[in-house]
Amino acid sequence: MSVYSASVTAPVNIATLKYWGKRDKELNLPTNSSISVTLSQKDLRTLTTASASSTFKQDELYLNGKLESLESARTQACLGDLRKLRSELESQDDKLEKLSQFKLRIVSENNFPTAAGLASSAAGFAALVYAIAKLYELPQDMSELSKIARKGSGSACRSLFGGFVAWEMGDLENGQDSKAVEVAPVEHWPTLKAAILVVSDDKKDTPSTSGMQATVKTSDLFQHRIKEVVPQRFDEMKQSILNKDFNKFGELTMRDSNSFHAVCLDSYPPIFYLNDTSKKIIKLIHKLNETEGEIIAAYTFDAGPNAVIYYDEANEAKVLGLIHTYFNQVDGWSKADTSKLSKLEIEGTDP
Ligand code: ADP
Ligand code: DP6
Ligand code: CO
Numbered sequence: 312m313s314v315y316s317a318s319v320t321a322p323v324n325i326a327t328l329k330y331w332g333k334r335d336k337e338l339n340l341p342t343n344s345s346i347s348v349t350l351s352q353k354d355l356r357t358l359t360t361a362s363a364s365s366t367f368k369q370d371e372l373y374l375n376g377k378l379e380s381l382e383s384a385r386t387q388a389c390l391g392d393l394r395k396l397r398s399e400l401e402s403q404d405d406k407l408e409k410l411s412q413f414k415l416r417i418v419s420e421n422n423f424p425t426a427a428g429l430a431s432s433a434a435g436f437a438a439l440v441y442a443i444a445k446l447y448e449l450p451q452d453m454s455e456l457s458k459i460a461r462k463g464s465g466s467a468c469r470s471l472f473g474g475f476v477a478w479e480m481g482d483l484e485n486g487q488d489s490k491a492v493e494v495a496p497v498e499h500w501p502t503l504k505a506a507i508l509v510v511s512d513d514k515k516d517t518p519s520t521s522g523m524q525a526t527v528k529t530s531d532l533f534q535h536r537i538k539e540v541v542p543q544r545f546d547e548m549k550q551s552i553l554n555k556d557f558n559k560f561g562e563l564t565m566r567d568s569n570s571f572h573a574v575c576l577d578s579y580p581p582i583f584y585l586n587d588t589s590k591k592i593i594k595l596i597h598k599l600n601e602t603e604g605e606i607i608a609a610y611t612f613d614a615g616p617n618a619v620i621y622y623d624e625a626n627e628a629k630v631l632g633l634i635h636t637y638f639n640q641v642d643g644w645s646k647a648d649t650s651k652l653s654k655l656e657i658e659g660t661d662p
Pocket of ligand 1: 357374419420421424425426427428429430431432433434435436439464517518519520613614
């Protein structure tokens with residue numbers, strides 16, 4: 312009995328314009344478009360193998376060595392869409408093995424903290440969808456596959472591309488066109504770097520999915536964010552990337568991180584993702600930029616206390632030097648684990 316399998320790796324992406332809010336839970340359509348940068352797979356990545364065999368009794372997902380429940384509607388939506396595309400291929404070519412009728416075994420491993428605000432759901436679902444698409448030999452392009460990954464986890468649609476990526480919210484009426492597209496390849500701005508400061512690798516109290524649902528339901532400020540703030544910021548940020556304008560890109564990135572955490576705080580009851588160390592990092596970066604007289608470093612925080620700092624390679628010694636100094640010398644920063652400070656290159660994704 313044959314076992315068919317395919318393995319891929321997928322990268323993490325960190326949003327510089329945040330997705331936070333769903334307008335349709337089943338299709339996982341966002342309340343706003345978002346922009347992200349894909350990080351190097353040399354440091355953070357998901358490795359997933361998908362196998363199919365007529366001998367498998369049920370679909371199974373092993374995540375970091377543990378059998379996970381596959382009941383979630385999100386994973387089911389991904390598997391259902393992928394199987395449908397495979398069965399369409401099978402009906403066109405009867406020489407093809409009927410893989411769409413076999414159960415799947417998915418084995419996945421993240422080499423970084425899961426559910427800690429470092430985008431594990433993004434790399435995780437991008438890898439899951441891409442591994443099965445490869446196993447099924449699907450002809451669909453990345454944007455088409457991104458529509459499937461989106462149903463697993465919104466941020467996952469952006470991890471199917473390298474470099475600078477936009478997730479377009481799509482048509483308000485049906486949302487069939489809500490997908491990820493490339494803004495610019497990594498070669499466009501090869502001197503842009505990212506450092507991740509792992510403040511805590513604990514599992515977060517409020518998962519992204521439930522956090523954003525609470526915000527949509529209860530925050531007044533959120534309406535202002537999605538109607539007035541983000542639409543304009545989306546165009547400006549795209550332009551700043553195309554112009555390689557770090558000053559503008561950095562300012563918009565920091566403002567959007569702050570705006571996202573503000574709507575979390577405006578939720579009722581409030582959601583706190585930043586801790587004291589996160590706030591000290593924010594202050595330090597602003598102080599550095601003030602001293603320099605221009606923006607040379609920009610922080611952003613996802614749904615967790617861990618910071619991602621974007622900077623240009625030319626300023627690496629200054630930015631990382633300062634961070635190292637503070638992490639090593641200032642009292643009260645002891646919780647920040649400097650050994651996990653990693654300097655990352657941003658590059659394309661070619662699993
Ligand atoms: P994060 O900030 O890490 O993205 P989320 O709360 O958005 O945290 O999502 C975490 C969830 O994503 C996990 O509990 C798990 O269900 C799912 N996930 C993470 N990694 C993988 C993976 N490699 N394969 C499948 N699902 C994954
Ligand atoms: C703060 O993509 O994890 O990282 O679609 O419910 O799985 P689900 O949420 P998820 O949310 C990510 C939120 C964020 C911002 C971003 O990545 O754009
Ligand atoms: Co996530």
